Amino acid sequence: MFRPLRRYQIVVDVVAAVLFGLVALLVDVSLLTMVSNAQLLAGVGAGALLAVALAFRRLAPGLALGIAWASAIVQMLALLNPSPTNVAIFAVLYATAAYGSRLVYWLGFASAFAGALTIAVYVHAILPGWANPDLLTVGVAVLIAATFALLLAWVTGALVRTALAAREARRARVLAEAGAVAEQERVRIARDMHDVVAHSLAVVIAQADGARYAAASDPAAAATALGTIATTARAALSDVRLLLTQLRHSQGEGPQPTLADVEALYGQVRASGVDLAVDVDPAPRWEPSAAVQLAVYRILQEALTNALRHGAKGRVSVHLAWHPDRVELTVRNPLPAAPAPPAAGGHGLIGMRERAQLAGGMLEARPDGGHFAVTARLPIEEAA
Numbered sequence: 001m002f003r004p005l006r007r008y009q010i011v012v013d014v015v016a017a018v019l020f021g022l023v024a025l026l027v028d029v030s031l032l033t034m035v036s037n038a039q040l041l042a043g044v045g046a047g048a049l050l051a052v053a054l055a056f057r058r059l060a061p062g063l064a065l066g067i068a069w070a071s072a073i074v075q076m077l078a079l080l081n082p083s084p085t086n087v088a089i090f091a092v093l094y095a096t097a098a099y100g101s102r103l104v105y106w107l108g109f110a111s112a113f114a115g116a117l118t119i120a121v122y123v124h125a126i127l128p129g130w131a132n133p134d135l136l137t138v139g140v141a142v143l144i145a146a147t148f149a150l151l152l153a154w155v156t157g158a159l160v161r162t163a164l165a166a167r168e169a170r171r172a173r174v175l176a177e178a179g180a181v182a183e184q185e186r187v188r189i190a191r192d193m194h195d196v197v198a199h200s201l202a203v204v205i206a207q208a209d210g211a212r213y214a215a216a217s218d219p220a221a222a223a224t225a226l227g228t229i230a231t232t233a234r235a236a237l238s239d240v241r242l243l244l245t246q247l248r249h250s251q252g253e254g255p256q257p258t259l260a261d262v263e264a265l266y267g268q269v270r271a272s273g274v275d276l277a278v279d280v281d282p283a284p285r286w287e288p289s290a291a292v293q294l295a296v297y298r299i300l301q302e303a304l305t306n307a308l309r310h311g312a313k314g315r316v317s318v319h320l321a322w323h324p325d326r327v328e329l330t331v332r333n334p335l336p337a338a339p340a341p342p343a344a345g346g347h348g349l350i351g352m353r354e355r356a357q358l359a360g361g362m363l364e365a366r367p368d369g370g371h372f373a374v375t376a377r378l379p380i381e382e383a384a
Helices: 007-031 037-055 061-077 084-099 102-126 135-214 219-248 259-271 290-310 348-358
Strands: 275-280 315-322 326-334 362-368 371-379
Touching: 007 037, 007 084, 037 061, 037 084, 061 084, 061 102, 084 102, 084 135, 102 135, 135 219, 135 259, 135 290, 135 348, 219 259, 259 275, 259 290, 290 315, 290 326, 290 348, 290 371, 348 362, 348 371
Parallel strands: 275 315
Antiparallel strands: 315 326, 326 371, 362 371
């Protein structure tokens, strides 16, 4: 029954109702000087009820409508003339349309017609001293005027209700769009974090294992492996700090890997003991867009990381073909004799597919004749 209102709204409504009640008291006392005490008391009571209805018009529009009807009934039972204080009824009807529930909304609409009919019948058929020989004509005129006035108050409230609903819809849409943007940003950062951390840890683990076995026979190899571990860890730490900075602050994406960084990626993989063969045919005739370069780098990074972590010993081949309208990328690595079950919660293949889809392309990853093949096709635009 009661709507949630802010404190200042309640204070404003109560103060307005108190002021209206004082004015209504003065008006009723001045207009009802020639009536009986009972009628004077009824008039003052009806004015007090209208003041209460005015106080509750926004907090409880349905209750305010009922109190307004009670005030009208008191006036009619006491056979009182219409009072200027009845203007509060318009405010109540406005509130039923603007703030009421669906039921109260339509009760206010019905009350506009019922109130107009009641006014016409009461004034020209019941109230003493208002009899008129041309009762039908005058009654119809009063009915039309009252209906127009009461409906005008209700329609004004309905228009305000529509405006408030539109504003809430806009606010909800803005919040939904902001949430979608934030979710996309979280997914992007999570994808970058996975690519950086997974690749760097795979290289570190491979170097650490190699150093452990080589330390006994070749101390120099162990030192080289430790140097590679340190370099890879520092690069990964720098990338992670950049990603955390983006997550903490609303800034741009920052510098992203390009094709110029692919050779360093190949070097890290070869330093881990992988026999890596790279073939680029045909070569790019112009510099692709940053989105394509980033997608190619990240897909190569994840595919080589999977080969390092899950593949068997043997040659890993990378083939890049830069056609005028697309780039085709293939990474093949030998499968172990007894493939281990996929790790739970892995996101590598999902991340590669997302990279390809974001660039407008497609990606397939599946076993192929004793090898595991990752094949991607990304569209590119010819430079002007």
